[in-house]
Amino acid sequence: MACSCFPEDRPAARGGERYNFAAGPAMLPPTVLAQIQDELPNWQGSGLSVLEQPFTGAPFKDLMQQAEQDLRALLALPPNYRVLFLHGGASCQFALLPLNLLAPGQSADYLESGHWASKAIAEARRHTPLNIIASGRDNGFTALPEPGEWRLDPRAGYCHVTSNETANGLQLQHFPAIQAPLVADMTSDFLTRPLPVERFGLIYASAQKNLGVAGLCLLIVRDDLLGPPRAGLPSPFSYALQAEQQSRLCTPPTFALYCAALMLRWIGQQGGLAAMARAGRAKSQLLYRAVDASGFYHCRQRVADRSTVNVCFQLRDARLLPQFLAEAQRAGLYHLQGHGAVGGVRASLYNAMPLAGVERLLGFMHDFERRHG
Structure with a gap:
């Protein structure tokens, strides 16, 4: 069975590690995109x-x-x-x-x-x-x-x-x-x-x-x-x-x-639905732990009800949100804006999102907090 976080599907070949966190249409695995092409x-x-x-x-x-x-x-x-x-x-x-x-x-x-x-x-x-x-x-x-x-x-x-x-x-x-x-x-x-x-x-x-x-x-x-x-x-x-x-x-x-x-x-x-669930938990828990440990970001959702596929959080200084989103896109992290009815940040971690994408996002978040916190 392949690794639950699918490193072989890291989209490195698509223009320098660009990751699509859109709620939908969402990213596809590079192997599937290549087969379609x-x-x-x-x-x-x-x-x-x-x-x-x-x-x-x-x-x-x-x-x-x-x-x-x-x-x-x-x-x-x-x-x-x-x-x-x-x-x-x-x-x-x-x-x-x-x-x-x-x-x-x-x-x-x-x-x-x-x-x-x-x-x-x-x-x-x-x-x-x-x-x-x-x-x-x-x-x-x-x-x-x-x-x-x-x-x-x-x-x-x-x-x-x-x-x-x-x-x-x-x-x-x-x-x-x-x-x-x-x-x-x-x-x-x-x-x-x-x-x-x-x-x-x-x-x-x-x-x-x-x-x-x-x-x-x-x-x-x-x-x-x-x-x-x-x-x-x-x-x-x-x-x-x-x-x-x-x-x-x-x-x-x-x-x-x-x-x-x-x-x-x-x-x-990739190993079926059990593998998808393990990968989803690993990716979302990494992100939630970073948000909860920060005084710069915060998540309003009750812990027991938090989604493993759509991680939603806020910047405590909401005035920084446009700059956060713009800099994220320049760093190759796309479509992180929250839903129009809710606002904030939303990172969608569907099955095709590799662990490397979450790690890249975490690195950006830590750097943004260091520079603006």
């Missing part, structure tokens, strides 16, 4: 680009089948779950979830854990009654409500959680077993750790964090939730109809799907 004009010796492959052809069907098999192996996915490769990002699912999973007038439970959970709630409310089971709004989304505080409705059609809040730097560490189907937006921490899949009715995730490029949303849905589409729901947005057609009811996002297939294979080659 190599295969783009001539995929599998066909003489045609992967961009030109018909999705109904045998080669692309084989690619989709292999991608699903690799995903099933990584997650130890039970046979009663279907895998869907759909258009659009997770935000599309904010509306499509109630339209696919609920009967007209049926309510759903939602945990308000941060910026993206609030977005999901606002969109779902356009289509169905909601029950907010708990909220972190009163603490400024610096901590997650404990599962013991969740006020679950026994009549709810499903319970929605956001496993990782990219803007707020919070992450659910455990997923309780509940009566209603548990639905999770895992866009930013999907495939960063092993999961108790059997506790979920549905998992969805956009691809541009840990699965490649934007344009693809991957769904894992339990068979019993694939009911007939609601009247008026367009066929391409029906989970059941897409499942019947193996995600080929209409043209899927072929290039994004191809990139996801490469990323799934890469994750397996």
Whole structure:
């Protein structure tokens, strides 16, 4: 098994150790980028680009089948779950979830854990009654409500959680077993750790964090939730109809799907989800320890709820933030600005970010503090 921090994938060849800490689209492993570059004009010796492959052809069907098999192996996915490769990002699912999973007038439970959970709630409310089971709004989304505080409705059609809040730097560490189907937006921490899949009715995730490029949303849905589409729901947005057609009811996002297939294979080659989790903990703990030991930086998130993939922190003198970001970019450390709704600094440490990137960031932070603290 390869080293959990993937030194072989340090992007030294890309212009002098440049590291992309963007929340998404995120960095890709150099080996995957090189394979895309190599295969783009001539995929599998066909003489045609992967961009030109018909999705109904045998080669692309084989690619989709292999991608699903690799995903099933990584997650130890039970046979009663279907895998869907759909258009659009997770935000599309904010509306499509109630339209696919609920009967007209049926309510759903939602945990308000941060910026993206609030977005999901606002969109779902356009289509169905909601029950907010708990909220972190009163603490400024610096901590997650404990599962013991969740006020679950026994009549709810499903319970929605956001496993990782990219803007707020919070992450659910455990997923309780509940009566209603548990639905999770895992866009930013999907495939960063092993999961108790059997506790979920549905998992969805956009691809541009840990699965490649934007344009693809991957769904894992339990068979019993694939009911007939609601009247008026367009066929391409029906989970059941897409499942019947193996995600080929209409043209899927072929290039994004191809990139996801490469990323799934890469994750397996690095040692799978256990290796991803070890690397994620190592990278994030290094950064959190440095922030907590400093009087110059500070992290407002409760320690038990801190995200391993989106490390958010502040400069105690906020006036220095523009200079910090500008100097970081000149040092080859890109896209460290926090989300517009929160501010501060955000270092996104997805699977493709090597330990060397975090070490480079720490060196810059120590030097900036020495010069300005």
